[in-house]
Amino acid sequence: MSAQAWLDVLIAVIGGAVRVGTPFLFVSLGECLTEKAGRINLGLEGVLVLSAMSGFGAAWLSDSVWIGVLCAGLAGAALALVHGVACSLPRVNDVAVGIGIMLLGTGLAFHLGKPLMEPQAPQIPSLALGGWSNSAAVQAALRINVLFPLGVALAALLQWGFANTRWGLLVRMVGDSADAARALGTSVNGVRIAATVAGGFIAGLGGASLSLYYPGSWNEGLSSGQGLIAVALVIFARWSPLRCLAAALLFGGAGAIGPALQSVGVGGAYYLFNALPYALTLLILVLSCSPTRSARGAPLELGVSR
Amino acid sequence: MVRNDWSRRRWIKSATSLGAGALVEGWPWLAHADAPITIGFLYVGARDDYGYNQSHAEAAAVVRKMAGVKVVEEENVPETQAVQKSMQGMISQDGATLLFPTSFGYFDPHMLAVAARNPDVRFAHCGGLWTEGKHPKNTGSFFGYIDEAQYLNGVIAGHASKSHKLGFIAAKPIPQVLRNINAFTLGARAVDPKITTTVIFTGDWSMPVKEAEAANSLADQGIDVFTMHVDGPKVIVETAAKRGKMVCGYHASQARLAPQAYLTGAEWNWITPYRIIIDAARSGKPHPNFVRGGLKDAFVKTSAYGPAVAEAARKHADGVKARMLAGKFDIFSGEIKDNNGKVVIPKGTTHQQTAIELESMNYLVEGVIGKI
Secondary structure, eight states, rough: OHHHHOOOOOOOOHHHHHHHHHHHHHHHHHHHHHHHTOOOOOTHHHHHHHHHHHHHHHHHHHHHHHHHHHHHHHHHHHHHHHHHHHHHHTTHHHHHHHHHHHHHHHHHHHHHTTSSOOOOOOOOOOOOOOOTTOOOOHHHHTEEETHHHHHHHHHHHHOOOOOOOOHHHHHHHHHHHHHHHTTOOHEEEEEEEHHHHHHHHHHHHHHHHHHTSSSSSSOTTTSSTTHHHHHHHHHHHTHHHHHHHHHHHHHHHHHHHHHHHHHTTTSOOOHHHHHEEEEEHHHHHHHHOOSSSOOOOTTSTTTEEE | OSSSOOOHHHHHGGGGTTTTHHHHHOOOGGGTTTOEEEEEEEEEEEOTTTHHHHHHHHHHHHHHHHHTEEEEEOOSSSSSSSHHHHHHHOOOOOOOSSSEEESGIIIIIIIIIHHHHHSEEEEEEESSOOOTSSTTTTTTEEOTTTTHHHHHHHHHHHHHSSSEEEEEEEOOOOOHHHHHHEEEEHHHHHHOOOOEEEEEESSSOOHHHHHHHHHHHEEEEEOOEEEEOOOOOOHHHHHHTTTOOOOEESSOOOGGOTTTTEEEEEETTTTTHHHHHHHHHHTTOOOOOOOEEOOOTTTTEEOOOOTTHHHHHHHHHHHHHHHHHHOOSSESSSHHHHHSSSSSOOOOOOOOOGGGGGGGGGOOBEEOOOOO
């Protein structure tokens, strides 16, 4: 393979990292916020699918992409609210509720989304950052979904907020010691519901990115498990919003390797390339695990730490 | 008969399980020429996917209007044990006596297993290779020679391409897919032998994000005309059009999605084989086990040319199409080499469309960039 071909693959992977990684970023940030407050919401897969459908439907009906984005966030928040409230009842397991929410969200989305497969909706605009280059490939790679910079800003904001603001401290306290929070007179369930709902809204933006930007239409195979991968990304990122950003880009890029290699004529092992993101997860988890300590950075109230 | 199989269909239908169809199924001697019949259709994806499943569902909608026919449908049935349960549910609960399992992976082992348990029910599978002596008589397969329409796609694409590079986004390297890739490439290379087709396999029938990624990667490589063999071509058509590239459609017409970028397309016309099989079932004739047809039999058709198709291209493609309709054109006529330089069809050998060798194709012809 020539140097030019390698360069082409690299450009495609960088472009793919942003294109494919944007939904991962939003879902993992949403999950990060939820888990920091001490709950796991596996239902974000359902949130992603339902919000993608709602966003597409709202954008199509209103002919305004921003109403679509807003509706996607609100649909995500509404579904997450169900999770938040259900988990506040005594002796309810958040993982089990999450699986229920996942099935509910996808089922609802498939049912309501039937008439949305054929129409075309307005699309989220893109920022052309590649104007300096003559190469069509570079220009295409740097044509960026406007939601992506928003996601990057949100990651930075969350990172800063968790460490430096009152609400960030509150979320972390509820997530690390519910008893301490109660002793201070904080409503543990209130904070957790708020964090779950906000997380659902953020994840819903990821759904909007799927159905209104890339690939930019609604169909039932749209997510194919991306919401679940994003939940795993949070553990992989050790509950740090900025590391969620890095992980989302890594996974987006890994997903782009298969098609990029085949486009320059390296075929054959495409099933292997397509499995790369998953193999990568396993590898990094194995490399980063330690027999002497539990997952570093994990909120202490989470099921995985207790 | 497995009575404890659970399926959503069975559950939903349990309340109405004493329908007329079930009664007739219980009393087969009551069946006569115009006997009412219940027919089941199973789709691997959504019925309105702008593609393969929609092409079947549209023909099933025509069947539904036939007098004395009751149609039951189930979509999103995976190519697993689930399809066996769905088929058994249609037979036991709805009284279906003719089933159309439409996805490639339903054939072996799923349809064969259910067919063995229900010898009085007819099974017409789409795309499989039914073999005399190997498969039971109550099963069969039908398919269309859509590679003829893909060859015409190739001719149009060959005229339209300025970079001499075409792109083909495919799901899995099964024989029908390879035959389409090869026919498309041969059609294009009949225009200009310098043309190459780069193929990307996504790994499954519906992978929207991967399909979009594949279209972008190919566009980056200078590919300027796309076609595909995935269940729902919508994402590829839209992505290619967004990149300012042209597209030849597949399964159904996607012209409405990108009117300027859409050149032409290869479409199914399933109602023709459906009619043949249903008529045989209702009149008590033996089950047609092996049903095939191409353009001239109206099993497949082509989309109307888009505005970007030049006059010379139209003339060339129309000429080939006329010969196909007259049964005087063979796509796979030697000498044909594969893309490793090995001769796969020697000089002087011609495989007509009906040739069984073509249904087990396992190579990519010269000019295709990609590996199986």
